[in-house]
Amino acid sequence: MAITYTSGEQVEVYRFSIPATILIPLIAVFLQAWVPLRLPFFSIFDLPLLVTIGFATARRSPLAGLFTGGLIGILQDALTHQPIGLYGISKTVVGFGASSLGIKLDVENAGARFLLTIFFYAVHEVVYFMIARGLVGLHMEWSWPHEFLSGMANAALGVLIFMLLDRVKQRT
Amino acid sequence: MDVLGRYRNLIVLVGVLFAQVLGLAVQVRRTSDSESSTRLIRVWAVGAVTPFEKALVWAQTSSGNLWHNYFYLRGVRAENRTLKAQIEQMRLEQVRMSQDADQARRLQALLAFKEQFISQTMAAQVIGGSGSELSRSVYIDKGYNDGIKTDMAVITADGVVGKVLRTYRTSSLVLLIDDQTSGVGAILDKTRLQGILRGTSSGEVQLEKVMSDETVPPGELVLTSGGDGIFPKGLVVGRVTKVTPGAELFLNIRVRPAADLSKLEEVLVVTKIDERQAQPDQSGPARAVDILAERLPGVPSKPENAEKGPAGAVAAPGTVSHAPAGTGPDAKPAPAPPQVSIGAVARKAAAAASSEGAGSPSGAATATPDAVKASPKPVKTAAAPKPQPAVEDRPH
Numbered sequence: 001m002a003i004t005y006t007s008g009e010q011v012e013v014y015r016f017s018i019p020a021t022i023l024i025p026l027i028a029v030f031l032q033a034w035v036p037l038r039l040p041f042f043s044i045f046d047l048p049l050l051v052t053i054g055f056a057t058a059r060r061s062p063l064a065g066l067f068t069g070g071l072i073g074i075l076q077d078a079l080t081h082q083p084i085g086l087y088g089i090s091k092t093v094v095g096f097g098a099s100s101l102g103i104k105l106d107v108e109n110a111g112a113r114f115l116l117t118i119f120f121y122a123v124h125e126v127v128y129f130m131i132a133r134g135l136v137g138l139h140m141e142w143s144w145p146h147e148f149l150s151g152m153a154n155a156a157l158g159v160l161i162f163m164l165l166d167r168v169k170q171r172t
Numbered sequence: 173m174d175v176l177g178r179y180r181n182l183i184v185l186v187g188v189l190f191a192q193v194l195g196l197a198v199q200v201r202r203t204s205d206s207e208s209s210t211r212l213i214r215v216w217a218v219g220a221v222t223p224f225e226k227a228l229v230w231a232q233t234s235s236g237n238l239w240h241n242y243f244y245l246r247g248v249r250a251e252n253r254t255l256k257a258q259i260e261q262m263r264l265e266q267v268r269m270s271q272d273a274d275q276a277r278r279l280q281a282l283l284a285f286k287e288q289f290i291s292q293t294m295a296a297q298v299i300g301g302s303g304s305e306l307s308r309s310v311y312i313d314k315g316y317n318d319g320i321k322t323d324m325a326v327i328t329a330d331g332v333v334g335k336v337l338r339t340y341r342t343s344s345l346v347l348l349i350d351d352q353t354s355g356v357g358a359i360l361d362k363t364r365l366q367g368i369l370r371g372t373s374s375g376e377v378q379l380e381k382v383m384s385d386e387t388v389p390p391g392e393l394v395l396t397s398g399g400d401g402i403f404p405k406g407l408v409v410g411r412v413t414k415v416t417p418g419a420e421l422f423l424n425i426r427v428r429p430a431a432d433l434s435k436l437e438e439v440l441v442v443t444k445i446d447e448r449q450a451q452p453d454q455s456g457p458a459r460a461v462d463i464l465a466e467r468l469p470g471v472p473s474k475p476e477n478a479e480k481g482p483a484g485a486v487a488a489p490g491t492v493s494h495a496p497a498g499t500g501p502d503a504k505p506a507p508a509p510p511q512v513s514i515g516a517v518a519r520k521a522a523a524a525a526s527s528e529g530a531g532s533p534s535g536a537a538t539a540t541p542d543a544v545k546a547s548p549k550p551v552k553t554a555a556a557p558k559p560q561p562a563v564e565d566r567p568h
Contacts, residue, residue: 029217030224032303033311040434043305062181070188078217079300080307081337081347084210085196087304089189096185135193136200138306139352139373 014058014169024168025051025072033079044150046124048072050158052091053120054165056098057107065102069095083136090127094120110159117158121151215340218311222343225300226313233297290404292444293327294318298436299343308351308371309334310436315342323402325442331408331430332356332396333439344441348433349409350377357399358409358427360392369394369409369427377410379425386423388415394427404445 016024028047036043052072056065073091077084098120101107107116125147132138176183199210296312314320316339326333326346334354338345347354350371358369358379365386367379379394392412398405410429418424 026220027224029303030221030300033221033300034225034228036303037298037301037310037436048303063184066181066185066188070192074213075217075220076303078210078214079221079311080302080304081309081345081351081353082304082307083196083199084213085192085199086306089192089196092185092188092192096181100181131193131196132306135196140306141373 013060013172015172016055016058016165016169020168021055021068024055024165025068025075029072029075029079032076044146044153045157046121046150046154047157047161048076048087049091049094049121049124050117050154050161051165052095053098053117053158054162056095057102057113057116057162058165058169060099060102062096062099062103065095065097065099066092067095069093069098082132082138086128086131086136089131090124093127094124097123113159113162114155117155118151121154122147125150214338218340218343218345222299222311222340225311226343229297229299229313289446290442290444291446292442293440294320294443296320296326296344296439296441298439302345305375306373308348308354308375308433309337310346310348311343312346312439312441313343314441315340315344317341319443320344320441321443325403325407325445326439327407327442328431328436328439330432331410332403333431333433333436335402336441346439349429350375350433355400356403356409357397358394359397359405360388360412361395362392363388366397366399367425377427377429379412379427380422382423382425384417384421384423388412388423388425390415404442 025048028051032045032047052065052069055068059065059068069091070088072095073087073089074084076087076091080086098116101116105112105116107113129140129142133140294314296314298310299313300311302309302311312320312326320336320339322336322339324336326335332349334346334348334351336344337347348371349356349369352371352373354371356369357366359366360379360382363386365382365388367382369377369379371377382388390412394409394412396403396405396407396409408430410427412425413428414426416424
């Protein structure tokens, strides 16, 4: 079992197999595009974001986190008609932040995961909002109730998804 | 070197973010070229995701068909009786409408009025969305291999859906009318006020550029004006739901789209729009008494009248078309069949094509199940004509 040492604490580092690394983000992006057509309420979730956070906190490597987040975001961008980079930048920041925080904190229990997901959901939304309005010039309205509700919903779903990811992650 | 090693992660993060911001800025600044610069990424992404979507939609459709065609046949007889009664009602109503239409054609001819009509459409299945609330768009299972081009109008039987924004080999991206980057030239049905229909970031649809000194009643129908060069004039867009004073001397008019944009399954892509000059109908309209007489037993059918039914169908791959019956140079006045759903249109047209084989010179028709060439009526598609009861050319 490989162990990294940070601030005197031991944290475990995990990795994912290549099929899991490719297929899980792909399935997340596919479900994000497909399910809201059948269940419109599902659009409040951001599955690719949850997968980004899940991968980043398990791997605990900032570089892997930012590249995984960036690629998932660009894939998500490519399916929209908006310029590529909106989700890419947001998820790059989230991937880097989640893996950096994963080194310092124990994110193995459900409560920590719930709070971590709410926090990074908020980070993602703020970065996305700023880029979309400031750089791309899109009209967006910030709605606190909507963001709060979405954050809670994503955090709840995130806890379940992280439990599923626990089953496919491997100790290095 | 030590500093580089220490801050390696941060430096890489800044580099990756800088590259993405730069790429974004280039795309925003050069909107015309940005499509080509990101085309490859989009093609790969769509190619990776759409096969899953198509497979799921296919499985869903197949299981649905199995259920509806084999197991769920309860009540079909009662439904059949109801539909027959509806057809009777509609045929009587059709007489009145055909008289109105004839009068309109005569007036249009006097004014040398040119009208657009949808002459060819292609049915497509919605296979997925964009996955983003900021990009209100859907993917359909037809691409440039099927003849789909950008800026083609996309509609349903209920109303306008959007336009084709990007085409790929076997799929296309359709921008919905409730997206904030879309724009549709629109006109109010009764007041004839024109404006631009746009989506908002929250997914609502607004009619813009209508002056605040105008009166717009809630509930008024909104139609396409044809001014945008994409949607032919007269297609139903939606209804006005709320009117409030807006900014800069314009009204803030909320519109509820006629098509349910959140539950799209099948759509029609308008692949061909024709323009023709209106011609007055040379023959008299059908009379209610004639239509009723045909329903009575013992009334022999008149062979000369039987010829005046609509033309048959000619099969051709990809599309179904109806010539503008009753409007062309040698067109005969055929009463329009009752309007039916898009799916039924495609199925009926396909059935007509396979059973009738060849058509008469006056009426068109090419048919496959996945495409419909609609009637000359600019607004709604009509069912593939099946031989209609005789209509006499008696003067009134």
